[in-house]
Amino acid sequence: MAFKLTEDFKARAEKLCARYPRRDAALIPVLLELQKEAGYVAEEAMDELAKFLALPYARVKAVVTFYTMFNREPAGKYHLQVCRNISCHMAGAPGLLARLRAKLGIGEGETTKDGLFTLSAVECLGACGAAPVMQVNEDYFENLNGEKLDALLEDIKHGRLRAGGR
Ligand code: FES
Numbered sequence: 001m002a003f004k005l006t007e008d009f010k011a012r013a014e015k016l017c018a019r020y021p022r023r024d025a026a027l028i029p030v031l032l033e034l035q036k037e038a039g040y041v042a043e044e045a046m047d048e049l050a051k052f053l054a055l056p057y058a059r060v061k062a063v064v065t066f067y068t069m070f071n072r073e074p075a076g077k078y079h080l081q082v083c084r085n086i087s088c089h090m091a092g093a094p095g096l097l098a099r100l101r102a103k104l105g106i107g108e109g110e111t112t113k114d115g116l117f118t119l120s121a122v123e124c125l126g127a128c129g130a131a132p133v134m135q136v137n138e139d140y141f142e143n144l145n146g147e148k149l150d151a152l153l154e155d156i157k158h159g160r161l162r163a164g165g166r
Contacts, residue, residue: 003044005052009037013052024055027063031070032138040071068122069135076111076118078156081135084121087128092145096132097121099146103153116157136161 005013012033017026034049035041041064050057064070068081082088082097097119101107104117111118127133130142134149139161141152155161 003042003048005034005045005048006037009034010052017053023053024059027053027055027060028067031060031064035070040074043072068120069138071118074111076116078116078136078161079118079120081120081122081125083123083125083127083131083133083135085124085128087124087131088133091131093121093132095146096134096144096149099149103150 013026013030016029016033017023019029020026030049030053031041034045038045046060046064047057049055050060053060064072071079080100082093082100084093084097097108100119104112104119106112106117106119108119108121122135125133125135125140127140127142130140132144134141134144136152136156141148144152152161
């Protein structure tokens with residue numbers, strides 16, 4: 001079945017577009033809105049969005065594939081993105097990833113059976129001074145270690161996730 005942007009989504013997207021001098025400048029906020037609604041940005045959604053914003057499809061696709069915050073397939077409710085670049089690597093990111101793999105029983109790029117978590121290793125999140133860093137949906141968790149990670153997972157499982165928990 002062909003993908004269709006809902007009228008409700010279009011209304012919200014129009015409001016976002018109105019905040020910018022040019023319609024194409026709203027691409028990232030509109031994509032985030034789409035992902036919030038659908039959980040991911042499907043191929044057909046990129047096509048529809050390109051038409052809606054009067055942009056080339058290739059531009060939308062380039063943005064979605066460049067930024068790791070965009071999921072191209074259905075993802076878990078919580079997308080755990082562990083930075084694997086040099087600062088985080090030196091500060092223990094490989095251990096965090098191994099811990100997450102063991103605790104969740106999934107590998108990178110996979111989602112737990114209950115649909116709660118998707119695990120990814122991503123490039124620099126731009127918070128190297130607070131390495132190691134993990135992004136959970138739109139929030140950053142910095143200076144992580146094994147204990148903090150365990151506590152964070154428990155908070156998420158019990159619906160107690162607090163944004164920016166450092
Ligand atoms: S290296 Fe991890 S945030 Fe930059």
